[in-house]
């Protein structure tokens with residue numbers, strides 16, 4: 124872990140971000156060492172302008188806020204409840220260099236682009252073009268990606284954006300929940316690559332037990348993310 128990330132991490136109390144008021148860890152939190160390692164890959168440094176996709180508990184954002192100093196962090200989550208919670212915690216911690224938005228991170232966040240670094244804490248189906256477009260030349264993207272069209276077959280990749288193209292991709296171990304077009308609460312069921320899953324016309328996804336019901340390979344609203 125670089126000095127910058129180590130010093131930032133030492134200034135943030137993990138539990139105060141990931142624990143709810145009633146003493147349970149929020150399910151969308153990531154282990155601290157994985158976050159620290161990915162921030163090292165990102166090369167986060169004082170003055171960096173960073174976009175993170177997947178606010179979750181807010182812990183990763185808190186470490187980034189400390190590390191970038193007079194830089195800036197935009198943190199996006201699809202879950203408005205988590206965004207509100209994290210925004211309150213950042214305010215309490217006096218992180219004035221952070222903005223948190225409820226939005227679909229697949230689209231990035233145009234108003235504050237370009238970013239020196241884009242970090243995904245949730246696995247997109249493909250590397251979103253918006254993330255590449257919103258990264259400054261020689262900026263870095265670190266994100267989980269699919270290795271194969273199999274549920275859970277993920278790795279973390281680091282690439283450098285050069286002349287508008289992601290280059291020098293290097294894979295690292297790591298797995299995160301899938302980037303979804305809606306809030307997911309059932310973390311045990313992947314939203315893609317689950318054959319026995321289908322979408323009701325207007326209802327929730329569920330396991331299709333009726334053999335007369337046609338099965339669909341993709342489960343939930345994936346077309347929005349193609």
Ligand SMILES: C[S@@+](CC[C@H](N)C(=O)[O-])C[C@H]1O[C@@H](n2cnc3c(N)ncnc32)[C@H](O)[C@@H]1O
Nearest residue numbers: 151152153177179180183200201228245302303
């Ligand atoms: C593993 S958690 C993030 C952990 C977080 N960085 C932390 O420090 O606790 C993944 C997050 O990605 C969010 N997410 C899933 N799909 C998303 C999307 N399309 N846009 C933005 N956030 C999304 C989930 O709501 C979840 O909070």
